[in-house]
Amino acid sequence: MSLPEEFVRIARHFRPLAGPGALGLVDDAAVFTPPPGRDMVVAADAMVAGVHFLHDDPPDLVARKLLRTNLSDLAAMGAVPLGYLLTLSVPRETPDAWFAAFAAGLALDQAEFGIALLGGDTTSTPGPVCLSLTILGTVQPGQALRRTGAGVGDGVWVTGTIGDGALGLLAARGEIDDAFLADRYRLPRPRVALGRVLHGIASAAMDVSDGLVQDLGHICRASGVAAAIEATLVPLSPAARRMERLALCLTGGDDYELLLAVPPALDARLKEVASAAGIAVTRIGAFLAGEARVTVLGQNGAVLPLERGGWSHFG
Amino acid sequence: MSLPEEFVRIARHFRPLAGPGALGLVDDAAVFTPPPGRDMVVAADAMVAGVHFLHDDPPDLVARKLLRTNLSDLAAMGAVPLGYLLTLSVPRETPDAWFAAFAAGLALDQAEFGIALLGGDTTSTPGPVCLSLTILGTVQPGQALRRTGAGVGDGVWVTGTIGDGALGLLAARGEIDDAFLADRYRLPRPRVALGRVLHGIASAAMDVSDGLVQDLGHICRASGVAAAIEATLVPLSPAARRMERLALCLTGGDDYELLLAVPPALDARLKEVASAAGIAVTRIGAFLAGEARVTVLGQNGAVLPLERGGWSHFG
Numbered sequence A, B: 001m002s003l004p005e006e007f008v009r010i011a012r013h014f015r016p017l018a019g020p021g022a023l024g025l026v027d028d029a030a031v032f033t034p035p036p037g038r039d040m041v042v043a044a045d046a047m048v049a050g051v052h053f054l055h056d057d058p059p060d061l062v063a064r065k066l067l068r069t070n071l072s073d074l075a076a077m078g079a080v081p082l083g084y085l086l087t088l089s090v091p092r093e094t095p096d097a098w099f100a101a102f103a104a105g106l107a108l109d110q111a112e113f114g115i116a117l118l119g120g121d122t123t124s125t126p127g128p129v130c131l132s133l134t135i136l137g138t139v140q141p142g143q144a145l146r147r148t149g150a151g152v153g154d155g156v157w158v159t160g161t162i163g164d165g166a167l168g169l170l171a172a173r174g175e176i177d178d179a180f181l182a183d184r185y186r187l188p189r190p191r192v193a194l195g196r197v198l199h200g201i202a203s204a205a206m207d208v209s210d211g212l213v214q215d216l217g218h219i220c221r222a223s224g225v226a227a228a229i230e231a232t233l234v235p236l237s238p239a240a241r242r243m244e245r246l247a248l249c250l251t252g253g254d255d256y257e258l259l260l261a262v263p264p265a266l267d268a269r270l271k272e273v274a275s276a277a278g279i280a281v282t283r284i285g286a287f288l289a290g291e292a293r294v295t296v297l298g299q300n301g302a303v304l305p306l307e308r309g310g311w312s313h314f315g
Helices: A005-017 A020-025 A059-077 A096-113 A164-172 A179-186 A212-223 A238-243 A246-251 A264-277 B005-017 B020-025 B059-077 B096-113 B164-172 B179-186 B212-223 B238-243 B246-251 B264-277
Strands: A030-032 A039-048 A080-090 A116-124 A130-139 A155-159 A204-208 A226-230 A257-262 A281-288 A294-297 B030-032 B039-048 B080-090 B116-124 B130-139 B155-159 B204-208 B226-230 B257-262 B281-288 B294-297
Touching: A005 A020, A005 A096, A005 A116, A020 A030, A020 A116, A030 A080, A030 A116, A039 A059, A039 B080, A039 B130, A059 A080, A059 A096, A059 A130, A059 A204, A080 A096, A080 B039, A080 B130, A096 A116, A130 B039, A130 B080, A130 B130, A155 A264, A164 A179, A164 A238, A164 A246, A179 A238, A204 A212, A212 A226, A212 A246, A212 A257, A212 A294, A257 A264, A257 A281, A264 A281, B005 B020, B005 B096, B005 B116, B020 B030, B020 B116, B030 B080, B030 B116, B039 B059, B059 B080, B059 B096, B059 B130, B059 B204, B080 B096, B096 B116, B155 B264, B164 B179, B164 B238, B164 B246, B179 B238, B204 B212, B212 B226, B212 B246, B212 B257, B212 B294, B257 B264, B257 B281, B264 B281
Parallel strands: A039 B116, A080 A116, A116 B039, A226 A294, B080 B116, B226 B294
Antiparallel strands: A030 B039, A039 A130, A039 B030, A080 A130, A155 A257, A155 A281, A204 A257, A226 A281, B039 B130, B080 B130, B155 B257, B155 B281, B204 B257, B226 B281
């Protein structure tokens, strides 16, 4: 009795990625012992070709982006990654080389982030490639970062640089010519190393995935505070600065940087742990008393009008 | 700043399904304390419209089938369900009523199986509806059922009836007229109540999702044994019996019954726990020494030729 292609493909490309709990991917589910005394942190994200990545994006980078957007969610919760499950719905004619490259991308990031594949499913689709990944991590009980704790007077901080993701999409599409930005779009840098040491420093946290202004609005609503940021303080990469597309940088998606609320008394502590993690942090504004809304101030202190608070993959 | 449709939809339809660990679905991930002293069991399955369900299948039944196929994986591992994460990629024009019905189906099954939504993602797709669900459960350490333990002389047992899923697909497509079978295709009955009490009774277990013969082959390969089953012993529903499509029943998919290896000395114990769970169990053959392969014997004891060992969603 010959095995259908699905099982051959799993054995060839995905079994080498499987951790001990995955039982060689031959059982109906994975089994693992959670690290004693820790809470589990779980998140899931989907990506669809033509919506979240381009049809001709290299499969290894698509795989790594899928994994990294989920790792970014763990970073935002202050969690340590443990493993992941993956479902792939791909057109029937997808060549074996696509799976080989996809798995090679996962292997690279498994090594970088110290995680392993736990299980999943592959299936065909008459439509575009549709991927879903569930990430599992752990955190000390009571130490998960939340969106709810931002206090009046806390600073608004971001990691890295903002806007490269949105500009990078234009670069990946060939609309602008910049290899740095295209790479930033295709390969997010989840701030796991910083997120896991922010308990006791950040009063609220999330990752910037749908645009800085919109995501800051989420923290405001969850915490019952307002926020004002100064556009000139928002850290832009040299490449982004050259493009002079500030509104896009502030509202575009795909940054996967951390957005933090930090009480002023803890500024020095934040800089210390960020420096130790090798991750830049920048204060761009403050949380204020008032209705949950975000104000963006321009160079002359005037309020910048922003039509939309960012973009959603649904928008 | 208005919220994009995605967030409105999550708040309206999915937040009511969220368990305490889901943090109201407003954070980047869910956080929960694993039941102390137990191992975690995790599995993920994807379903695509036009492949795993019909485009016009009722959304509440699509949702329940997605959840139940995953619950069936937990049943096969002997695990107790805990919660799930869900990603939905749907066409932009999907009406709100579709989401309402989909969520209503989930709510029904959450109550029936004692689980809650932990998190997920919704996104648009230019293609067919593409769903992915990750289920989380727990098991006593060392008590997970595996495919690897079938021993020579163990009986081959199945729960419920076999073949209703494959025939039910024909009924759902309108190719045959039978409401019972269509329902069996659309609404699997995961054998969670039995699976969780099979430790110490079943030497190997899996769920029948890709066809009885093919799935039995999986146990044979994992356990290093052969198996022979008698076609006349395979339990068929009255509706399936009327259709006289035995080969389809033995090789078709979507049964979501349990396939078990049970040492003869434990037959009485199996019947006892199955009876207590209200689930029929039937012995259909035995595991034998020899190369990992499945033999199906017909009414006269002759070997039935089966072209394929079942079907895969990829095949």
